[in-house]
Amino acid sequence: DAGVIQSPRHEVTEMGQEVTLRCKPISGHDYLFWYRQTMMRGLELLIYFNNNVPIDDSGMPEDRFSAKMPNASFSTLKIQPSEPRDSAVYFCASGTRRTEAFFGQGTRLTVV
């Protein structure tokens, strides 16, 4: 397996634009996590899914953020409209209970 695959690796966008981040988890993993990493706040859990169903989205900062998992092999995190304070590295990770979570390489988002 190629591991967790995220795209794009880098994204630069203007304030107010819509941004969509994509994630392909490892096949067979039934949990998928979205994290945001900044110097100030560290690794924040935004939302996680179990068997494609959102379980806890209490970490999603505002209604501007939304996430979907239409099937077991794909998830998106959307920000609309984007703001400069959304600039961060966004990680997707997947796993199964009683094992480690595997992280993707992350998407570095810059909102100008």
Place this chain on the structure above:
Amino acid sequence: QQPVQSPQAVILREGEDAVINCSSSKALYSVHWYRQKHGEAPVFLMILLKGGEQKGHEKISASFNEKKQQSSLYLTASQLSYSGTYFCGTEGGSNYKLTFGKGTLLTVNP
């Protein structure tokens, strides 16, 4: 609830030992340890499960005190390659909600 890590940063000389601690205010099902180098994704080091099961790299050791909801990561005879930020992640309850502490920056100098 985010676990609390200590210390926030530590500087070592090659060959020295270090201990990184992680604590939670909630009962834990498992503790995960990861290392992240600058500009890279976190890399798995070890998982410790309630009941005593452990899985991880041979050269890494850690402990998990279930009653105190605490875990410690032991780095012995440190090497330059050990430098990075170490994160503990914890989960408790019926679902796999994995939340991370703010990290411990470890610097190993020659």
